[in-house]
Amino acid sequence: MLQLILGGARSGKSRLAEKLATDSQLPVTYIATSLPLDGEMNERIAQHRTRRPVEWALVEEPLALARVLQENATSDRCLLVDCLTLWLTNLLMLNDPDRLVAERESLLDSLPALPGEIIFVSNETGLGVVPLGELTRRYVDEAGWLHQALAERCQRVVLTVAGLPLTLKGTAL
Numbered sequence: 001m002l003q004l005i006l007g008g009a010r011s012g013k014s015r016l017a018e019k020l021a022t023d024s025q026l027p028v029t030y031i032a033t034s035l036p037l038d039g040e041m042n043e044r045i046a047q048h049r050t051r052r053p054v055e056w057a058l059v060e061e062p063l064a065l066a067r068v069l070q071e072n073a074t075s076d077r078c079l080l081v082d083c084l085t086l087w088l089t090n091l092l093m094l095n096d097p098d099r100l101v102a103e104r105e106s107l108l109d110s111l112p113a114l115p116g117e118i119i120f121v122s123n124e125t126g127l128g129v130v131p132l133g134e135l136t137r138r139y140v141d142e143a144g145w146l147h148q149a150l151a152e153r154c155q156r157v158v159l160t161v162a163g164l165p166l167t168l169k170g171t172a173l
Contacts, residue, residue, distance in 0.1 A: 001118070001155050002111060002118050002120070002153060002155055002156075003020065003117075003118070003119045003120065003154055003155065003157070003158070003170075004122065004151055004154045004156070004157045005017045005119060005120065005121050005158050005160060005165075006122055006147060006157070006158065006159050006160065007159060007160035007161060008127070008161070011160045012162070012163035012164070012165075013121050013122075013123075013160040014048065014082055014083070014121055015051075016158065016163075016165055016173075017080055017082065017119045017121045018051065018052065020119055021056075021078045021080045021119055022053070024078040026076060026077055026078040026116070027055075027056075027057070027076070027078070028053070028055075028056040028057070028077070028079075028080060029056065029057040029059060029078070029080070030052055030056050030058050030082065031059045031060075031061060031065070031068055031069070031079055031080065031082070032045070032048070032058065032060045032061075033061065033065065033081065033082070033084070033086045033090065034062070034083075035086075035090060059072060062090040063087070063090055063091060063094075063099075063103060065081065065087055065103065066107040067106075069081075069107070069110060070110055070114070073114040073115050073118065075115040075116050076116065077117070078117040078119065079118045079119070080119045081118070081119065081121065082121040083122055083123060084120055084121065084122035084146060084150075085122050085123040085125065085139075085143050088139065088142055091104075092142065100142070104142075104146060108150070108153065111150075111153045122143070122147060124147070125139070125140050125143050126143070126147075151168070151169060154169065154170070156169060156170030156171060158173060
């Protein structure tokens with residue numbers, strides 16, 4: 001089953017995804033896409049680490065997400081990817097549009113063949129004011145297109161607001 005958990009900053013999306021992964025009763029591999037670029041990001045990463053059960057496996061991959069999913073997905077495992085918008089940011093910062101397109105298409109093309117439970121976490125960025133600056137607008141556009149394509153392929157899509165899940169597609173939580 002493919003699930004997409006969307007929400008704004010501090011909406012509870014990661015906590016919900018972690019609960020769903022635990023509730024799956026499968027061994028969990030947490031796929032972290034973040035890069036520890038500064039002290040504040042290091043603190044966020046540390047908070048996520050302390051929240052995760054120690055028995056969860058960890059794979060850190062900022063760019064080649066499809067490859068990591070293909071290497072780790074099995075019918076008896078749950079993969080939790082946190083988060084897609086950080087992954088997208090990493091690709092945008094490469095300033096290589098061909099790599100962004102290739103990685104995005106590789107991810108989307110790989111999904112139908114992936115076994116097991118896969119939970120994607122991502123920031124919903126399209127609910128606010130259109131941002132100033134070309135790169136920021138491109139980020140919002142790319143995130144929106146990625147979310148639409150993923151939502152089409154996922155069996156469940158959930159929007160999390162104020163810690164409350166609203167099921168947009170699939171079986172309600």
